[in-house]
Amino acid sequence: MRRSMSPATDRPVNGEVLLETVDLTKTYAGADGELPVLRGIDLTVRAGEIVALLGKSGSGKSTLLRCLAGLVAPSQGTVSFRGTPLAGANPGTAMVFQTFALLPWLTVQQNVELGLEARQVPPRERARATLDAIDLIGLDGFESAYPKELSGGMRQRVGFARALVVEPDVLMMDEPFSALDVLTAENLRGELMELWESGRFPTRAIVLVTHNIEEAVMMADRIVVLGARPYGTIRETFEVDLARPRDRASAEFEDLIDRVYRTMTGRAKESRLPGRAGAEEIERRTVANSPLPTASVDGLSGLAEIVAHRGGRCDLADLADDLGLEVDDALPQVDALELLGFATVSDDDLVLTELGTAFARADVQRSKQIFADAALEAPLVKLIATGVRQSRSGTMGDGFFRDLLAHHFTSEQVNQQLERATDWGRYAELYGYDAEPREYRLDEGVQRSST
Incomplete structure (x- = not known):
């Protein structure tokens, strides 16, 4: 170049x-x-x-x-x-994004030239530098193609060329x-x-x-x-x-x-970091210090069943490798199992607890009952379940919970927390959610005592 x-x-x-x-x-x-x-x-x-x-x-x-x-x-x-x-x-600096960020109405060469054009580089010099960048990143032959004609990998190459052309x-x-x-x-x-x-x-x-x-x-x-x-x-x-x-x-x-x-x-070292909660504070969970992991019920249930099949204990790296995953792809499910009391992490091994083993091996109805009891240990799920049960109408608008969460999370994180709480609560039949009035309601089929 x-x-x-x-x-x-x-x-x-x-x-x-x-x-x-x-x-x-x-x-x-x-x-x-x-x-x-x-x-x-x-x-x-x-x-x-x-x-x-x-x-x-x-x-x-x-x-x-x-x-x-x-x-x-x-x-x-x-x-x-x-x-x-x-x-x-x-x-x-120049940036390459996750989502390609190409302009669909411009060709590959025109997309790559954008940064140079913004720097007011003369057209002839701009074209020469752009073709060098296209050549470097392996896009020869695609100069006149539009993004819709390219595979995902080729689109990302355009992103790299566009960033590198400004050197x-x-x-x-x-x-x-x-x-x-x-x-x-x-x-x-x-x-x-x-x-x-x-x-x-x-x-x-x-x-x-x-x-x-x-x-x-x-x-x-x-x-x-x-x-x-x-x-x-x-x-x-x-x-x-x-x-x-x-x-x-x-x-x-x-x-x-x-x-x-x-x-x-955070295994082993987290409790020793200055200013962080020690082991004696773990039981005092709040919506702020115990956010719900981004794990679906199906995802965490599937992980629990796989570990149960392996005798209730397995090395996380080996498990991820066997499943064709990266270790970190399984971390939200691991965090969820820990939050629910279904598993612990010892060194690099994921170990099911007695409760987790029962959850993994139970039939659908029994596993839902076990999950419902465990989900009430998650502060946000417990907060919503308690709120709708103590409400005279048996309903509560999600605005109440959004306001509480907004003290500790950004708006995007608030949405993520409520989406996960809705998923968990519905599966556990602790409460329902109506999207049109945006309110949680007591599930009429639930005969559980107030928490």
């Missing part, structure tokens, strides 16, 4: 600090004022490295990426590019492979790493947002794990001292995945 737009004398040398955050905090408006999403983030990104931001949903990793790109302003602290605090969009110092990638099928993602990921290693990659650093532990270990030189409760903080940073290309079957690779997994899930 051409380098004329970025003179060699201006190119950062390996090790130079390109991006830096100091005490970065980001909050959004909530019912009680500001709700923290990120707090106290100190991070550096240096030339010559790939940094992966890893964490569960809600850990703020995408918000952090947008702060680094200057698309979102921090509420407190600073974000600097090459020593200069940002006052707007970061001129040294950013830092390429920002927000889960760029998650919308692709497994084989396409693996192929594109491999090609990008080959380009990175070849020295032909027209960028000096990469910041990758992912929830995929194996992807982070495969690609990154440094993995920054973000914790999600009660707001996004850096839980731990791992230096990845593994030679490329990396061998997934090596003991070192698997050991690092295990260590990152334990940190990401």
